[in-house]
Amino acid sequence: MPALQPQPPAPGRVWAHVGQPFTPGPHDVLIVGAGRMGTALALALHVHAPHRRTLLVEEGGLPNEDGATLLAPGVWTLAGLPDALHGAAHWTRAQLLTLGGDQLQSRPYLTLHAGAGPGRLPTPDALAGHPESLTLLNPASVPWATPQDALTYRPGLLAQQAAQQAIGQGTDLLLNTRVTPHPGGQVTLERLTVTNTHQIVTHETFTVQARTVILATGAQAPAQAEHHLGVHTRHGRAYRQTPHLNAPSRPGSPVLHVQGLTLRPQHDAYTLIPAVHHRDPHGYEPVGGHLTGVPTGLRRETLEDLVGLMDAAPVLATDALHLGRSLSDVPGAWLALPHGDLHAPPGHERLDEHTFLLLGGPLADSLGLYAADQLARQIAAGSEA
């Protein structure tokens, strides 16, 4: 009875550049943005709504080099999460282990403190197996540590893996294409190409209709909702830089968290993930700072935080810290802040009858896959096409 055998799904199509002729097929769902949230949603839709035909559209490549996904810390942890979010975080962890496979690295996560407290160990004891980590710190300044667990991973690689799996199950992927959403589920697609003189130009334009459109464009999504759909939101954004710290780390070295700063072992050294204190105002263009008269690529607010941390982490006062000379020397990206709030979990919001907004933000490393799954369930629960 061959008709009862489950057939492997036909893989989706991929249009990477304008040399590949694109014909808009019928799509039920159009996901704008192939970052961590958009790709996770595409994959989750195959679980919850396997009969929907999904088109994933991305303005750049996969992953987009201008987005926040590539520079996201990739640190899954319960540290700092309220209890009410632990279930969602554990669900995300299990999904990460399924999806991320080889690239996931289990490590300790140590939050350092100036004072004693429940569950805190002396810092030298907590780092007994990690002398290379202890040399970064001044244990007299932060003598206590709370040990927790972390999984570290590369969100850009995760997005690629999710996209590949989704394509394997039938999602279509259209790269190098700019999307303008309109009320009523209509979207304009502009396939972009680069001229000999490095100008980005529109090669061809299509107008398509989808029952469901999801803006998963990170920090850009609220502005798109407002400009194109006329829907005002209170989501914010902040420009976060992630400078390099050239101090040795090993594959099992702990993530260190001290006074809001996260030292994330990466590439045998560290990436610094500074605290985000508040949204940046509308109209702000990131600029570098100055340290004792010398221009730095690091913005001033982050520089001030690092200067304030030099006592707890003396390594920050050494040449190991790459401050750069101009903004382009320090990796940085706009981070979405759901509801303008630093502690709001990732989530979605309905913008109109056809359109959702899906935002990751600061807690996407620990909760993003769960938020994408929740939206996929909601789309699946909608009336069938």
Added chain:
Amino acid sequence: MPALQPQPPAPGRVWAHVGQPFTPGPHDVLIVGAGRMGTALALALHVHAPHRRTLLVEEGGLPNEDGATLLAPGVWTLAGLPDALHGAAHWTRAQLLTLGGDQLQSRPYLTLHAGAGPGRLPTPDALAGHPESLTLLNPASVPWATPQDALTYRPGLLAQQAAQQAIGQGTDLLLNTRVTPHPGGQVTLERLTVTNTHQIVTHETFTVQARTVILATGAQAPAQAEHHLGVHTRHGRAYRQTPHLNAPSRPGSPVLHVQGLTLRPQHDAYTLIPAVHHRDPHGYEPVGGHLTGVPTGLRRETLEDLVGLMDAAPVLATDALHLGRSLSDVPGAWLALPHGDLHAPPGHERLDEHTFLLLGGPLADSLGLYAADQLARQIAAGSEA
């Protein structure tokens, strides 16, 4: 014995423009900035250090139209102040009554709430004598009110009065003069003038030496300390706009405070004093916002707050609110944030052996005169010239 009779002090000299020849006399104290803090300090020095010779220097006129003093709300109140600051606030109130004289207006200060609590009255009862105030609000949204007292005044006028009294007691005043401080108490004075083509140019330059220099230039002071003295501080600043609300008020109408917004009766109408949520980042240039596609002079963050308040204060949804079309339509100024903190009281900081920084900030209306007096005492306690 005429020598024992107290002599009235010889009044100080005033150089308003470059047509008045200036000769740098010997001065012990040089105060940079004739805003509310600098003028209060000049006056307090006559109380605590009557033999010091003080030169007060101001880049603009008195009051400076680019500073924060002219646009400061001028609302003295205990509302929102922690108990530890009440003594300083009461001291400031007494000084305001002495100094401000006729211009001070005693009014109720009503903080409006969504829920009941100790000391709260029903909003209609609290506003029983002020029907014109009640019409601004939706009592169903903010049914409870905490009544307190306020004194309202014009900080620009206060600065003028303090400067005049200080001059009467011997302070010299140099207007339209830009000051560059240097380490060691040396300062460069550039007397400015305006050409026929409206360019501001330096007419003449002097270098003077003072034992004590005080930077009282508000939101500019931290940058001056850093650029000219090499002293890094963590003080911040925020661009605060104070839009006009064309709803009628009377001389005794209460100040209303609802969800962070202060409605300050002024000129038979209201001035709105929005909440400042956090510092603005280094390099931020204020820009206007958009409301349903129409450009506004009000910055976006403030606009969002006002939109969120329209339920509690429906008057904000009417034409009475002047949003403007561009930034220059809405009065605004850079507000200093001592220690980058919205709740830090005004205060001073020693920058080097010769130089102090004196900052007002968000609480200067209730505490500024006290902070200036404290610095005058410290200067007086220093070794005599």
